[in-house]
Amino acid sequence: MNARLERKLQRLAAVLVAGILSGVAITLSAFGGGAAQLTVGITYGFLLAGVIGSIELFVLEDWDWLKRLSFLSNLAVRSAIYAAIIIGIQLLQPGERIAGVAPQDSLQNFWSSFARSAIVSVLVNLGFGIANLIGSRALMNFVTGRYHAPVEEDRFVLFVDIAGSTGLAERLGGIGIHRFLDRTFRLLTQSVVDYRGEVLNYVGDEIIVTWPEQSGAVDCRPLRCFVAMRRALQKAAPQFEREFGAVPQIRGSLHFGPVIVGEIGDVKRAIVFNGDVMNTAARLEELSRKVDGGFLASRAAMARFAGPPPFPVSDLGTLPIRGRVDGIDVVGIGAVA
Known part of the structure; x- marks a missing residue:
């Protein structure tokens, strides 16, 4: 397999795992451990991580003009794109449809869910930014304490x-x-x-x-x-x-x-x-x-x-x-x- 593609797929897999775990953690802290709610959380975590991760790795990384921005400007542009993706996915309510529960009809619930997803997405975005600054392998070595x-x-x-x-x-x-x-x-x-x-x-x-x-x-x-x-x-x-x-x-x-x-x-x-x-x-x-x-x-x-x-x-x-x-x-x- 092409080394660049393999590297992207490995990073996407890591993002998917992080998204699913985040979905489970948010669901347990906000709604408890019901099977239906866990299904909703896992679905949103998987879809958001998959879509955002794919766009980040296969689209945004190839935009040279984005790379030339300062760290904070780059983070702001990416966060705005992430926010649009989150709103689009949550309007479709795929988690509720798959779990077979009633769709959200409260604006307050919608924005609460958006805020939780946005926080996780910004943290993922920040992780990508730090990895680009010091290198993904160096970041992993620091996190795991390898050296x-x-x-x-x-x-x-x-x-x-x-x-x-x-x-x-x-x-x-x-x-x-x-x-x-x-x-x-x-x-x-x-x-x-x-x-x-x-x-x-x-x-x-x-x-x-x-x-x-x-x-x-x-x-x-x-x-x-x-x-x-x-x-x-x-x-x-x-x-x-x-x-x-x-x-x-x-x-x-x-x-x-x-x-x-x-x-x-x-x-x-x-x-x-x-x-x-x-x-x-x-x-x-x-x-x-x-x-x-x-x-x-x-x-x-x-x-x-x-x-x-x-x-x-x-x-x-x-x-x-x-x-x-x-x-x-x-x-x-x-x-x-």
Whole structure:
């Protein structure tokens, strides 16, 4: 299944479960535990979550103008759309029809039901907004406490750097280079989703992507992700040329090994990755600027793939690297693959 579709369906399933549980909770608190009333609550919870979740994931997420709004403006637009959906569904009264109970004929009851549904929907909307800010996986990891205590994991780490960004910043100016990087990172992130990676961070003109060993080893996903990024930039080149007068070019590096993952900080809590693997990947990215093709992958990473790479790679031998007296064995790929 397409990775983007699979991700959307997983999130929709989570929203449906949350909607049904909310419907049950509201019914029990407001009306007690009668079978008919529970059926009404479950029906409304399922329908509202299904319709709102589907529109959110398959419609609103594709509206670029909505993404460019501030957090509060975005939340307000989404909440207005949710309110219209809630009113439409409640006017049809599907819960009462399915449960076989008398339809609501009181305006007060209608608005009371609307208020309860609206509160739940705004909370769901807020959850989507927070997930978009910090990442859905990061949000889930915070909620479950997966990294509350630091753990060691074997991971692939991919560093991707925008080449020539310093010169572009001088020409485009501060606001212009920010828009350029934002547009570039949004495009690159689509490839990350396609190959089931996780965006760890954006650092200046770099994006850092990781995969757990089991996921990244499948079909050489980190390598395919980097090549897909390059192809996406090539496809979008005319648009970048028109808007910025320049087309982004990327360099990259890939390494594998144990990293320490854990929550850190107090006022601003974050999940961070530490260890020699992160440092080595960053230094490999520095070396990639000096090799043809602009990409280096360590032999340690290549050895962990479940199969051979999907395109030719060149053995570059052992390269000296800062912090390692014995250097590191690497391979490279061409500029266009």
